[in-house]
Amino acid sequence: MSPAQIADLDNAVVEMVHEIARGARAAGRELALLTRAQKDAALLAMADAIDAQVSDVVAANGEDIARGQANGMAVNLIDRLTLDEDRVRAVADALRDVAGLADPVGEIVRGSTLANGLRMRQVRVPMGVVGMIYEARPNVTVDAAGLGVKSGNAVILRGGSAAASTNAALVNIMRASMVSSGLPANSINLLTEGGRDAGRALMTARGLVDLVIPRGGASLIQTVVTESTVPVIETGIGNCHVYVDASADIDMATKIVVNSKTHRTSVCNAAESLLVHEDIAEAVVPGIMAQFAAAGVTVHGDEMMLKYAEAAGATGVAITDEDDDTEFLSLDISARVVPHLDAAIAHVQEHTSGHTEAIVTSDLGSSTTWVNQIDAAAVLVNASTRFTDGGEFGFGAEIGISTQKLHARGPMALPELTTTKWVVEGNGQIR
Amino acid sequence: MSPAQIADLDNAVVEMVHEIARGARAAGRELALLTRAQKDAALLAMADAIDAQVSDVVAANGEDIARGQANGMAVNLIDRLTLDEDRVRAVADALRDVAGLADPVGEIVRGSTLANGLRMRQVRVPMGVVGMIYEARPNVTVDAAGLGVKSGNAVILRGGSAAASTNAALVNIMRASMVSSGLPANSINLLTEGGRDAGRALMTARGLVDLVIPRGGASLIQTVVTESTVPVIETGIGNCHVYVDASADIDMATKIVVNSKTHRTSVCNAAESLLVHEDIAEAVVPGIMAQFAAAGVTVHGDEMMLKYAEAAGATGVAITDEDDDTEFLSLDISARVVPHLDAAIAHVQEHTSGHTEAIVTSDLGSSTTWVNQIDAAAVLVNASTRFTDGGEFGFGAEIGISTQKLHARGPMALPELTTTKWVVEGNGQIR
Numbered sequence: 001m002s003p004a005q006i007a008d009l010d011n012a013v014v015e016m017v018h019e020i021a022r023g024a025r026a027a028g029r030e031l032a033l034l035t036r037a038q039k040d041a042a043l044l045a046m047a048d049a050i051d052a053q054v055s056d057v058v059a060a061n062g063e064d065i066a067r068g069q070a071n072g073m074a075v076n077l078i079d080r081l082t083l084d085e086d087r088v089r090a091v092a093d094a095l096r097d098v099a100g101l102a103d104p105v106g107e108i109v110r111g112s113t114l115a116n117g118l119r120m121r122q123v124r125v126p127m128g129v130v131g132m133i134y135e136a137r138p139n140v141t142v143d144a145a146g147l148g149v150k151s152g153n154a155v156i157l158r159g160g161s162a163a164a165s166t167n168a169a170l171v172n173i174m175r176a177s178m179v180s181s182g183l184p185a186n187s188i189n190l191l192t193e194g195g196r197d198a199g200r201a202l203m204t205a206r207g208l209v210d211l212v213i214p215r216g217g218a219s220l221i222q223t224v225v226t227e228s229t230v231p232v233i234e235t236g237i238g239n240c241h242v243y244v245d246a247s248a249d250i251d252m253a254t255k256i257v258v259n260s261k262t263h264r265t266s267v268c269n270a271a272e273s274l275l276v277h278e279d280i281a282e283a284v285v286p287g288i289m290a291q292f293a294a295a296g297v298t299v300h301g302d303e304m305m306l307k308y309a310e311a312a313g314a315t316g317v318a319i320t321d322e323d324d325d326t327e328f329l330s331l332d333i334s335a336r337v338v339p340h341l342d343a344a345i346a347h348v349q350e351h352t353s354g355h356t357e358a359i360v361t362s363d364l365g366s367s368t369t370w371v372n373q374i375d376a377a378a379v380l381v382n383a384s385t386r387f388t389d390g391g392e393f394g395f396g397a398e399i400g401i402s403t404q405k406l407h408a409r410g411p412m413a414l415p416e417l418t419t420t421k422w423v424v425e426g427n428g429q430i431r
Numbered sequence: 432m433s434p435a436q437i438a439d440l441d442n443a444v445v446e447m448v449h450e451i452a453r454g455a456r457a458a459g460r461e462l463a464l465l466t467r468a469q470k471d472a473a474l475l476a477m478a479d480a481i482d483a484q485v486s487d488v489v490a491a492n493g494e495d496i497a498r499g500q501a502n503g504m505a506v507n508l509i510d511r512l513t514l515d516e517d518r519v520r521a522v523a524d525a526l527r528d529v530a531g532l533a534d535p536v537g538e539i540v541r542g543s544t545l546a547n548g549l550r551m552r553q554v555r556v557p558m559g560v561v562g563m564i565y566e567a568r569p570n571v572t573v574d575a576a577g578l579g580v581k582s583g584n585a586v587i588l589r590g591g592s593a594a595a596s597t598n599a600a601l602v603n604i605m606r607a608s609m610v611s612s613g614l615p616a617n618s619i620n621l622l623t624e625g626g627r628d629a630g631r632a633l634m635t636a637r638g639l640v641d642l643v644i645p646r647g648g649a650s651l652i653q654t655v656v657t658e659s660t661v662p663v664i665e666t667g668i669g670n671c672h673v674y675v676d677a678s679a680d681i682d683m684a685t686k687i688v689v690n691s692k693t694h695r696t697s698v699c700n701a702a703e704s705l706l707v708h709e710d711i712a713e714a715v716v717p718g719i720m721a722q723f724a725a726a727g728v729t730v731h732g733d734e735m736m737l738k739y740a741e742a743a744g745a746t747g748v749a750i751t752d753e754d755d756d757t758e759f760l761s762l763d764i765s766a767r768v769v770p771h772l773d774a775a776i777a778h779v780q781e782h783t784s785g786h787t788e789a790i791v792t793s794d795l796g797s798s799t800t801w802v803n804q805i806d807a808a809a810v811l812v813n814a815s816t817r818f819t820d821g822g823e824f825g826f827g828a829e830i831g832i833s834t835q836k837l838h839a840r841g842p843m844a845l846p847e848l849t850t851t852k853w854v855v856e857g858n859g860q861i862r
Contacts, residue, residue, distance in 0.1 A: 001433060001657075002432060002433065002657065002658065029780075029806075032803075033803060033804070114823075114824075114825060118814055120824065122841075127836050206656075210836050210837075211836070211837060225637075226432075226434065226660045227433065229657045231663075231835060231836070231837040232662075233837075249859070252858075256859065259862060260861075263861070367856075371854050373464070375463075377853060378852065378854075378855060379852055379853070379854050379855070380855045380856075381854075381855070381856040382857045382859055383856070383857030383859070383860045384860060384861040384862055386861070386862045387855060387857075387860065387862065388853070393545075393551065393853075405641050405642070405662070405850035406642060406662040406664075406850070407837040407838040409850050409851055409852060409853075410553075410851075410852075410853045419840050420840055420841075421806070421807060421808060421809065421840060421841075422809040422810070422840075422841045423810050423812075424809060424811045424814055424818060425798075425814070426812065426813045426818075427683075428680070428686065428813055428814070429813075430687060430690035430694070430815040431694050431815055431817045431818065
């Protein structure tokens, strides 16, 4: 946003957000100095506190559900919003998992002694204050708070209004628990008021907020990326392709394509586009289409692909230019036959969202060319696109999947919530 | 900038910049695949080409100088703009130095094999297209182009209008040399037309430009940071402090303070503020003031500091609140006596620009507290602030000094012009 637009925001809301950010900043300074043992103890206490008040959380969640139903919210969104006692306990357990992870703060990334005797080291330190703007699922509230505490950052959370009561209940429990642990309540902050201007005040609080991470649909992310003046990490749009090379193993290709598309459709690492080399299409596509038919996949295909879909009894619709750029997040896939590897690469270069791009091949040259020429957060060979995930990568936690090139690319975990500083020690060196 | 503001830009200028960016993007894809040997050969050829056409560059520079003089440009700016034959040869030599540096592209940052057999590695790759917006000095044009080629990035340069003829001459030579080396001319691009809208079109070319780096004064950087929708790395504002602790060695403190302030005043790592513990003020400040008097430093001091300045014959003016936040870039320094280390840290936390903050101390506790509690790109103990520099750090080159926390913090060299991608190789793994 430009200075003029920022000036148009509701002053009272901006001042409220800045006051919260100043409190977070002070809390962040305390968090930055904690040992891992202190942070882990606070996380375990927060988990216990949530377990102890599970019925309060479920009751607050009931208010959100009732409001959602009254507003005609879709059934699948109601389901994402719903927390029963088991789900609340799972949310608390996630905090215990975070306590078990290594602390990135204090890690020495590199270091050396210069010719003049200066000893220098680049050390991981917390960002300071991290803003998080996200949509429905209330577990993100607890995950973000937990990863914040562990990485020594204060967090300012701006959740979706649909989960307002649940988020407030969870944050109240966590803040009270922090105080019981002798730590500042303002380590964990929730923006509950101020409407859209509160989110905008958060995105433009330069100098008070160090980083904003949006998590949600394409329009939320687009808004944050274009309007924020605080540095942003763009997450999660995945128009992921699977390319089946001429040399691919038929059975492997079929399994990877079907798994990438149908294992879970609402996630950013699901495949949205299938490309098949024309030399192998006759051998591999009928089997894929049969499984697509069984799974209820709608194929947005070119002429060849529609022919195979029809033969297998799968639903087919003629592909449009827009389909090539669409993240369906549903049982839909765009599908094209391509004449050669270079055509597949050119297609991906034009339509990739920079998330995950997979090839299935048994040819070393094709694999190498794919890995070298595809520019994405994750480039896969002979594996399902569903593996691009902080948990699958062994990070133990995930704050989102970055699709930008600055700072973090791919699944982000604790180290990506830190920055570094150079510590330089001498004994009187001057220039 | 908001979509509405972007829509207000001159359409022809936006299309011109986007056309250049598309050309750069295509060139970047070629650069990304080059070996180090190919890139080094191209850099050496560029250096030879500049040497061979040194008189053309000097002649073009003469046009800029004549225009500057006609426009009443200040003498120090004319000096920064001026290239004689020796300076041009030094600019060419800088390209040879870059050729001698290690290639960051292809470095494996981390990697492992997962339990399911997936082999993953995080590999450094070029950003793609890097935009650079900068002011007077024409050597930045060649440095940025050279670091771009070496790191496999295409660059789009937007230099100051004062150096337009010199920049055009240098870029023409480098583009022709790239073609002679069999590489795309569009690796190196200069925005020569379109006025302010061209810079704005560059900053908002999301999807075509991967990163914008502003280098120049505070107002240029502020404009780019607030208006860009392309990711930005903020550089170079340095309101650097030196704090002399109660336990400091008097001679060491004097040398470090004087060197930090007077070694070179126009640079971002020069000291702009002096804080002295009250217990050592009587012992250390008179000697510092005597050297400030000799060097012609104006002291913006509190009551105590003005007393010492007067006694030593140094020029003193009463400090204002604004002085505490001012990057003077001149023979001026703000100076205060503080009651204890915590007061010094609180002052720095409030007024730091996050560049370089130095303590002079012989007390281990003070040193540790300073290093832990000061949040800046570089935290120094017993060394001059002037050491925060890519060359001094041993990086061999510098594209700027980042004062932000995302992606790069402190001096940036070749690795900071790269991003990473995850390469994941399997043999049919699905979830």
